[in-house]
Every structure is written in structure tokens, then in C-alpha cells.
Amino acid sequence: MSKFVVGLTGGIGSGKTTVANLFGELGIDLVDADVVSREVVAKGTKGLTEIAHHFGPSVLLENGELNRAALREKIFNDPSAREWLNNLLHPLIRTEMLTQLQNATSAYAILVVPLLFENGLDRLVNCTLVVDISPELQIKRTTERDAVDAQQVKNIIASQASRDEKLSKADDVIDNRGDISALKEKVAALHNKYIKLAAQT
Template sequence: MADFIVGLTGGIGSGKTTVANLFAELGISLVDADIIARDVVAKGSTGLIKIVEHFGADTLLADGNLDRSKLRDKIFSDDSERVWLNNLLHPMIRESMLQQCKDAQTDYVIMVVPLLFENGLDRLVDRTLVVDISPKLQQQRTISRDAVTAEQVKNIIGSQASRAEKLSKADDVIDNQGEISALKCKVLALHNFYLKLASNS
């Protein structure tokens, strides 16, 4: 069991997944909130059944899976609907993440959580790591990666903690505006640092 948990976060398009994968290449277990969030709304799951009951059958695709873009439209245009969805899914996601951390066999574990601070999940970890890029770069990367409009990106960024807030709460920060080679060096340095912290915890 991993006793030491690092919470990895950053705004949309910041490169959290890239950083997480670099830790995985060093042999560290990842617990990814996004993957767990997909699992709790998988076809036939309790989460999906409750979503359909609340939002209606048009949130389903023809194959019975969740229509994510339809759901996204509903929750980002109405704050109360987003709150309802969060109240349904967050307890399920939190329970599953903690179980996976318990089951991890590495010296420490990286918990990848896009809304680490927003959802108070930083209370579950021993240390927080923020992947940081400029808002302009964040917008460019997200638009090209997700084929979304600038307006949608602004809404998503607006629903997340501000850059200043994330940076003020972070124990560690990785600037991800440079080359991948520089990023690898930063991750390796932090990896060695976390191994020391984990051995002393």
C-alpha cells in the first residue's frame, strides 16, 4: 500500500496527462480521477441510471453510453445542474480513488485530479503538484486538442480555480511551457524528492 499520495492538478490543456505519464514511466502508480469518473458513468452503472433519470434520455447515445457533449452543454449552461451532478458523482469518485491508492504497490502514488482544489480533494493527499501554463497557451492547446470553441474553453476555465489560486495552494509547481526534455528533468527531480518524502513518512 502507498502511504504517500501526491495530488497532481492543473487547468484544462496544461499537460497534466503528459506529466502523469512521465511519473508512470518511472514506475509510479497513477490514480486518475478522469478514468474513474468515466467508470462511474459507464453503460449500465448506477451513476448513469441516475443521470438519465435526472436529465432525460437525450443524455444517452444510441448505443446506451453517455452523450458527454450533451451533458456538458446542460451543466455548463446551468450552475445548479453542475452542482447536482457533482453531488452525485464526487462521493463515488472519491471512494474509488482512495481504494485505488490503498491498493497501489509503489513507494508513493500520483492522484491525478483536474479539480483537486475546487472539490476539496487536496485534503486527501500529502502533497500537491500543479502543472502550470499561461492562459493563452491553455486556450490554444485545448481548442486544437478537443475541437471546442474559444467560448467553451473560456467557460471551462471559468469554472475552475484561477491560476493564482492554484499556484498559491500548490506545494510544488511544474512550468510546462517548454520542451518535453525539460519536462522530463523536472519530473525526475520531483520523483526523487517524493521518494525521500515517502520513505520518511
């Protein structure tokens, strides 16, 4: 891929989306795996048809869209179900993300992926940026934001690469314990760095 791509990741509740949106405000095209993963299972897609066929009608809402909560329930306690779903979705998501990255028109593009390292998607990018906070803060922010219990958040954290593993693989790290103005400064500095790197590729 000729486009210079930064892979942005971080655990649940770390503030990935906030950081991505700050890059977006600087005019950078974002390709968000969470958005793409919704697009490939939207109503009428091949992805949704196969999921409903495999898991049954309980994973569909009355309007025919995917019932994410019901699907999440089924896969979090069943590794084989999760594996089946991943095998279906990963190729669909990967293809769509690559298409969107190729169509990006900004100086560089950002690929936002919660499981960047876990799914080997760091191979698709030129450098990686990890948004980092402590697990305690992850649990606090996620329980407040999503109104879920702490144990569910702990399970999600446990299913992701460890904090140390992410940090050891990261080219750049944003510590997101501070306030939004500190975050904006860090993003602006990295933005200038990535523009220079993109110009060299």
C-alpha cells in the same frame, strides 16, 4: 491513509496527463480522477442510471453509454444541474479513488485531479503538484486538441480555480511552457524528492 500520495493538478490544456504519464513511466501508480469519473458512469452503473433518470434519454448514446457532449451542454449553462451532478458523482468518485490509492503498490502514488483544490480533494494527499501554463497557452492548446471554440475553453477556465489560487496552494509547480525533454528532467527531479518524502512517512 498510509500511502504517500501526491495530488497532481493544473488547468485544462496545461499538460497534466503528459506529466502524469511521465511519472507512470517511472513506475509510479496513477489514480486519475477523469478515468475514475468515466468508470463510475460506465454502462450498467448506478451513476449512469441516475443521470439518465434525471436528465432524460438525450444524455445517452444509441449504445446506452453516456453522451458526454450532451451532458456537458446541459450543465455548463445551468448551475443547479451542475450542482445536482456533482452531488451525485463526487462521493462515488471519491470512494473509488481512495480504493485505488489503497491498492497502489509503487513507492508513492499520484492522484491526478483537474479540480483538486476546487473539490477539496487536496485533503486526501500529502503534497500537491501544479502543472502551470498561461491562460493564453491553455486556450491555444485546448482548441487545437479538442477542436472546440475559444469561448468554450474560456468558460471552462472561468469555472476552475484561478491560476494564482492554484499556485498559492501548490507545494510544487512544473512550468510546462518548454519541450518534453525539459519536462522529463523536472519530473525526474520531483520523482526523487517524492521517493525520499515517502520513505520518511
